Amino acid sequence: MKRYLLLAALALSACDSPTEIAASQRLDEACLQGNIQACAAVQQRVNARNQTLATTSAGF
Numbered sequence: 001m002k003r004y005l006l007l008a009a010l011a012l013s014a015c016d017s018p019t020e021i022a023a024s025q026r027l028d029e030a031c032l033q034g035n036i037q038a039c040a041a042v043q044q045r046v047n048a049r050n051q052t053l054a055t056t057s058a059g060f
Contacts, residue, residue, distance in 0.1 A: 005031075005042065005043075005046065024045065027041050027042050027045070028042060
């Protein structure tokens with residue numbers, strides 16, 4: 001499941017700046033290494049992106 005979460009996060013980060021991408025990758029790595037706080041941050045990031053996509057899709 002973590003693999004899919006990581007892939008989803010990376011796919012959704014295509015519009016991010018290089019700095020944001022690097023920060024996301026560091027969080028993803030920390031999560032994969034078992035850091036619970038990093039995993040929570042990753043989940044919050046994914047949830048926020050999903051909400052943004054849902055809101056944008058509803059506008060179309």
